[in-house]
Amino acid sequence: MIASPLSAGQIEILASHLTISETYFWREPQVFQALEEKVLPELIRTRRNGERRLRIWSAGCATGEEPYSIAIALRRVLPAREGWQVSILATDVNPRILGRAQAGVHSPWSFRNAPAWLKRDYFFPTAGGKFELRPEIRDMVSFAYLNLAEDVYPSVLNSTSAMDIIFCRNVLMYFLPKSARQVIQGFYHCLVEGGWLMVGACELSHQTFDRFRPIQVPGAIIYRKQGGGAWRPAALPPAEPALPEALPAPAWESVAPTPPPAPALAGPPVSAPAAWDQAPPLPGPLVEAESEPAGQDASDASALAIRALANQGRLSEALALCEQAVAADKLDSTLHYLRAAILQELNLAGEAIASLRRALYLEPNLLIAHFALGNLMLRQGDAQAARRCFNNVLGLLSACPQEEVLPEAEGLTVGRFREILQATIQAGGLA
Template sequence: MKHRIPDMLLSRFGTFVAENMGLHFPKARWDDLGRGMERAAGEFGFDDPVACAEWLLAAPLSAAQIEILASHLTIGETYFFREPRSFEALEKQILPELIRARRDVRRLRIWSAGCCTGEEPYSIAILLSRMIDLEDWQVTILGTDINSGFLRKAAEGVYGRWSFRNAPDWIEKGNFTGAGAGASCFSILPRIRKMVEFAYLNLSEDEYPALENNTSAMDVIFCRNVLMYFTPEQAWRVAQRFFRSLADGGILIVSPTEASQTLLADFTPAYLPGVILFKKDLRKSLEKKVSECVVPPVVSPMPAPDIAAVPVARAEQLPVRHFERLPERLPEPETFEKLPEPSLYEEARTLYAEGLYAEVIERLEPVCAPDAGGDEKVLGMLVRACANLGAFDQALGWCEKGMGGDRLNPTYPYLHAMVLQEQGKMAEAGASLRRARYLDPDLAMGHVGLGHLRLRQGEFDKAKRQFETALKLLKGRDSEEMVPEAEGLTAGRLVEMITSTIREGSK
């Protein structure tokens, strides 16, 4: 017999879920939380959801536990071309402007964050395929979600009639084939499917932007009907990360109910019929921050005393004090230990954490010039800052400088590979990753990178071997130890992510 979860425990568990997953369950949604926990309890092996909740509260959530909870606590309600005003803006204004602006480099990068079962990123791919010759462009469409079950369905690309409600009539023809009896089930064509890459990402916990998860220098981010489920604090942090993940001039698209100018204060709103877009304009954002600085109040000078009002007789009676002359030289003050100034790297790291990548480049380029040497940490941060701004050729140039100056350092070919993957140059990326692995067989991220590359190429068995090697290397580390070249990930978190990837690939 299942026991109803008491309100006090629901309150505790709601706070726990908010802290670990970013999902917001105020008191008005406790019934939803309770029903989700009842469903999840069985998958965790519990008959009693109360006992399951207490068990989960006793220790930090693992990646596997988060995935199970997400599958029962998140809602998979979506369909093709949902909220058509957003897609109308994408087709008639956003994409034409981007295509003109990117005509020289022929590169577009779009991210569907919280993509659910894939209808949104596939809608973007279908629309884009109607507008440009895909053979001539390098197009990245990334779909991420916290629910692995949703991602599996998205990767399959098979949908029922319900996913087409309110979709344009023309969408089925040329983009889907009937995959079920009576054409009640439709499979998306391979040419559209291959345009979209799906990946697990916890918007509340994982690091982004990062080369490792392909979330840098995005032109457009769709995140609709997602922020509304976060706590206000988590939603604000996610919005800040989205701002850093966009290229300058990039667009964030949220649902009308999430279009809060308080939440998205760093963005510049653009008003179109029926939709508000939020643009990353670095110049305006910096000007706004400067204008919001506290300005000291203007202090009016005290009025001069009315000397004429003092009687002469009284003035003559005022005592006159004589001060000793100061010595020619004052004694030396006591010496205090001077605080060390922050290093250039620490200063740049602070700017990097704030998403001020142009400022990072401005600080670090002089010390990384060909005649200035430069060390591994500084050059690595410069590469990542360039990549996060979409300056991939510049990032590759700095990688090549590093490889030329220190041929035995595995960091440079590893970063070289990450940038090449962002450019869609998978064969060259593989060669650089193999070089990094050769230089340092114990570089866990080198094996992780090769594993993900094999996954993209559909070679799961080869990918699994790379991931298993990485796991062996990581399990000898402390779970809280930061992993080199992992963009702030701990060994424990990376083990969970790799294990989850292997498990999902085996299904």
């Protein structure tokens, strides 16, 4: 069992050796049925006329079968993704299996429960008797190291904010109940209003998920962030042509009786350091912020407002506010860093890189910007540049005491950051 009091290092060693990274494609098919027939179509319909953005997180992704199944489902429901910003984040505490996940090559055993079309339509057989995922599906998923027991989420630092759907299946069973509740509390804050949480059948407990509305779907229960409202077939607009053929409407319904909104869970939120969605009420447009004390205070107030907007998934507004703030104070490296974080969320990697370089030009010691740049380079396939950035981070970290809290890193200490960096280097094949 994993409990929070263990150190990060101990948890990782335990996770690597004790937890079973057992996983396979289309695990619990009824959950993927719900994803394809209810959750994704509904999300797509509501987003079609606004910000065309979909954000999904597979937390505890093991060797990648779950996030790749999600990518395949998304591809089936939304074959033409032009104009959409789609992000599927897949995280795990075990850097070794992350490397395998990234490769997208799977043995026949991974398909033991999958429908025949999945392997046939989305994989190529390899000479060694394995199956390689089509690159267009593989590239839909970004893998990253994240320890659910210790890391901060939601955070734009690790792209865990403003999620529409979180899958965390067959992971929480490794946690003590108290830690599991903290993780779920973190997921609650990561989700947008009305967002979905998918957990494994063995982990269902209305008590543990009491801030979520349980929704009965054929053969499974999925959870929805309270306030989003239960699904009502009559209230939905007619299906739009780009969606797949309407499937017979199953009896999706809110599980009765729906638990009343629960008071906040006991204990501090898992994302204790100034969770962005708990920021004070947003100031109005920057014009108002400018009437605040001039200089650094105004920049700080803007940064807080920008973070709060970003964390609620209001990325265009966050970017607009950030652009104004940068225009008002071009020399503030933090604002350039924030701009980069938002651009990255918007899948505008090139602009994000330029913004990070500007931040580093202004503040060469902004460690978090070196780290973000390294991650972006890694995703772009530039291992050499990524290594340079991570070496810069290591150099800067070596000058700091272990317990020091890093600026702009949402409460992360130097020691913890070093562990995350090392896991990232290992998962990225740079070790």
